[in-house]
Amino acid sequence: MPKRTDIRSILVVGSGPIVIGQAAEFDYSGTQAAKALRAEGYRVILVNSNPATIMTDPDLADATYIEPLTPETLEAIIAQEHPDAMLPTVGGQTGLNLALALGNRGTLEKYNVQLLGAKLRSIELAEDREQFNRAMRDNNIPVPQGGPAHNLEEAAALVKATGYPVLVRASFALGGTGASWVKTAEELPEAVRKAIAVSPIGQSWLEQSFLGWKEFELEVMRDRADNFVVVCSIENLDPMGVHTGDSITVAPSQTLTDREYQVLRDLARRVMRAVEIETGGSNVQFAVNPADGRTIVIEMNPRVSRSSALASKATGFPIAKVAALVAVGYTLDEITNDITGQTKVGFEPSLDYVVVKIPRWAFEKFPGVDPTLGAQMKSVGEVMALGRTFPEALSKAVISL
Amino acid sequence: MSGATLVLEDGTVFSGASFGAEADSVFELVFNTSMTGYQEILTDPSYRGQGVLFTCPHIGNVGVNREDYESGCPQISAAVVRAVSPIVSNWRAEKSLPDWLAEAGVPGISGVDTRFLTRKLRDGGTQKAALSTRGTDPAELIERARAWPGLDGRDMVSEISCPKEYAWAPDSGSRWVEGDRPGAMKGKHIVAYDFGIKKNILRHLAADGARVTVVPSNTPANKALALKPDGIFLSNGPGDPRGLPAIVETVRALLESGVPTLGICLGHQLIGLALGGRITKLKFGHHGGNHPVRDERTGQVWITAQNHNYIVESESLPAGVAEVTLRSLNDGSLEGFRLLQRPAFCVQFHPEASPGPHDARDVFGRFFTLVERRGA
Numbered sequence: 001m002p003k004r005t006d007i008r009s010i011l012v013v014g015s016g017p018i019v020i021g022q023a024a025e026f027d028y029s030g031t032q033a034a035k036a037l038r039a040e041g042y043r044v045i046l047v048n049s050n051p052a053t054i055m056t057d058p059d060l061a062d063a064t065y066i067e068p069l070t071p072e073t074l075e076a077i078i079a080q081e082h083p084d085a086m087l088p089t090v091g092g093q094t095g096l097n098l099a100l101a102l103g104n105r106g107t108l109e110k111y112n113v114q115l116l117g118a119k120l121r122s123i124e125l126a127e128d129r130e131q132f133n134r135a136m137r138d139n140n141i142p143v144p145q146g147g148p149a150h151n152l153e154e155a156a157a158l159v160k161a162t163g164y165p166v167l168v169r170a171s172f173a174l175g176g177t178g179a180s181w182v183k184t185a186e187e188l189p190e191a192v193r194k195a196i197a198v199s200p201i202g203q204s205w206l207e208q209s210f211l212g213w214k215e216f217e218l219e220v221m222r223d224r225a226d227n228f229v230v231v232c233s234i235e236n237l238d239p240m241g242v243h244t245g246d247s248i249t250v251a252p253s254q255t256l257t258d259r260e261y262q263v264l265r266d267l268a269r270r271v272m273r274a275v276e277i278e279t280g281g282s283n284v285q286f287a288v289n290p291a292d293g294r295t296i297v298i299e300m301n302p303r304v305s306r307s308s309a310l311a312s313k314a315t316g317f318p319i320a321k322v323a324a325l326v327a328v329g330y331t332l333d334e335i336t337n338d339i340t341g342q343t344k345v346g347f348e349p350s351l352d353y354v355v356v357k358i359p360r361w362a363f364e365k366f367p368g369v370d371p372t373l374g375a376q377m378k379s380v381g382e383v384m385a386l387g388r389t390f391p392e393a394l395s396k397a398v399i400s401l
Numbered sequence: 402m403s404g405a406t407l408v409l410e411d412g413t414v415f416s417g418a419s420f421g422a423e424a425d426s427v428f429e430l431v432f433n434t435s436m437t438g439y440q441e442i443l444t445d446p447s448y449r450g451q452g453v454l455f456t457c458p459h460i461g462n463v464g465v466n467r468e469d470y471e472s473g474c475p476q477i478s479a480a481v482v483r484a485v486s487p488i489v490s491n492w493r494a495e496k497s498l499p500d501w502l503a504e505a506g507v508p509g510i511s512g513v514d515t516r517f518l519t520r521k522l523r524d525g526g527t528q529k530a531a532l533s534t535r536g537t538d539p540a541e542l543i544e545r546a547r548a549w550p551g552l553d554g555r556d557m558v559s560e561i562s563c564p565k566e567y568a569w570a571p572d573s574g575s576r577w578v579e580g581d582r583p584g585a586m587k588g589k590h591i592v593a594y595d596f597g598i599k600k601n602i603l604r605h606l607a608a609d610g611a612r613v614t615v616v617p618s619n620t621p622a623n624k625a626l627a628l629k630p631d632g633i634f635l636s637n638g639p640g641d642p643r644g645l646p647a648i649v650e651t652v653r654a655l656l657e658s659g660v661p662t663l664g665i666c667l668g669h670q671l672i673g674l675a676l677g678g679r680i681t682k683l684k685f686g687h688h689g690g691n692h693p694v695r696d697e698r699t700g701q702v703w704i705t706a707q708n709h710n711y712i713v714e715s716e717s718l719p720a721g722v723a724e725v726t727l728r729s730l731n732d733g734s735l736e737g738f739r740l741l742q743r744p745a746f747c748v749q750f751h752p753e754a755s756p757g758p759h760d761a762r763d764v765f766g767r768f769f770t771l772v773e774r775r776g777a
Contacts, residue, residue: 225701227702228704228760229704233436254490255462255490256463257437257438257440257463257466257469258437258469258755258756258757259577261437261438262757262758265758265759266759290492292492293492333693333695333702344693344730346693346730347691347692347704348758349691350435350436350457350689351436352434352456352458352483352515352519353458388483389458389483
């Protein structure tokens, strides 16, 4: 299918300030997407509050707005520029949240702006754990038991089902902010209070614990013809319990047989369908019991994520670029693979090397912060190393720290 | 670990560490790009006569288990890897890869530059090769590799096919293969020709409830048809289909019978030959779990498992008799066709995967539909 000609101008949303949990990788993805869309002849309107980014360099977009990333500002920009479409999936969770806000305010409808890459319903589904879990259960996809709690009583009731330890999260918070593992009843009130305080909707989410299970991620891509590829599999060196952003990760996964790997692949495809992600890149996270192989879907991000940036560099598959191209209607068998120059991106990269990512922490700069790793991300950066073997890649990564 | 020597017919010599059996072996060297599933690859009868070079650097991480067999034992002549894992990390593992290969008499070499070797095969084509894990002189190994007749034009099937007919019974690996419509094929009988059949194909053929009888490769058509099959399956297998003229005759008679027929890999090539098509050898073959195939009718792309050195040339298929349905997205080569006047179709890739993605499993569903339609 050729690209869409019914849209001419596209608003691309950046991710704003670089903070712990949402770092420069979204500049990389936004820049890649803007370049790809411009090369296809679309007028690209870019908005980001952070001028210290590559994507806001003068020649990257047709119009660049360095403005606060709020629904009000975006509405004003939309009123002025009248874009035909908006691509919210390359600016981290900030981009998705803004799309959701603009949808709820009626801005998108009022100015007839189409969302590319993710529908409002998909964004809501992936972000709202209650809706996500329901959608997964409706499709027979295994997810952790859990539920929302607005106060300690509701939390205590949920723990009766999940038992201890239990994961307490702040609903709709980024990078695991306000999340913690609770091992005893004494720790519960403080954890719930903290989560509710941090959550933008004043809600905590309690979830069955999979501490100690193996943790995997698949970076996947889908187009509107329902073609689906896994760009990269990632295995965490440390077990469930440490935020992925704080985990040492290895690509491709190393301890799954093909039977088990294909279970993850099939599940990822079903998750994409259940969340109704028609086009673009997503990231699906899994927990696998090392004792019996039982597999649970932990979460999914319907957008280019921190792991996508890693997977892009690890495999040479330009996830953000391809995500932008499939969002405007191309199918994977039409997009040329930049590395071979001949074959198409409708394939799955096969690595003859190993990739190791190690996070970089800077606790010395944050006196008073508890340096214990857990459900909330605390690293400020990361190094990635490629080697022909795991020991080689690990050694290179350690040296680079 | 002691030393091992791998030589190619062009005179290149590689030294590495040995694992598996202490033995000398001569074979055709192919590379496989799958990142998972070495146990299935090593037990796939289609690799008979071949040594497998894994581009995936770490092999052996997940050990060997009782479920992931594609035949009774390792079938390859040698394993060539970058690094053998010194430990096993998987809940199903029962044995380490080196121990298992040693018991089966298969030698392996690790610590060689598999990337260099892969590039050599990719640029120069598949080569005859020899491996020694017991100190045989490299010059002698090169002589043996050069003197070996190779696989072209040879019948590799008769040595691997089952000696006599048997009824397929689900095995320990069957729990991984769920039917799409359990029970829908109850009462149907499928006769599967064993040219080196993979167990996962049998698991799929039986998954919706069909009774499956496996017959030896030299079973005459009338004997197979006397079993009153509702469907006939022509399996994968090793080597060059041009070395199997008698089987091609059988396939022609089976197609004439009008019984719904599915062919996979070698089975696909045999159908091609039976129709008067031409076989050619690929430079370095398709071996891996990431090969995209496009359905020419719907535009849908499947990521498939593939393992073949030979192809049917699509231009050689007689017009009006066969229709090309599937092509490789990578090189445009023929990956599947259907017969226009007969209820028969075939695919060059492996819809049963094992190892590989499950995108193409609907091939079995389409075959079952043909079988059901005939019965109606």
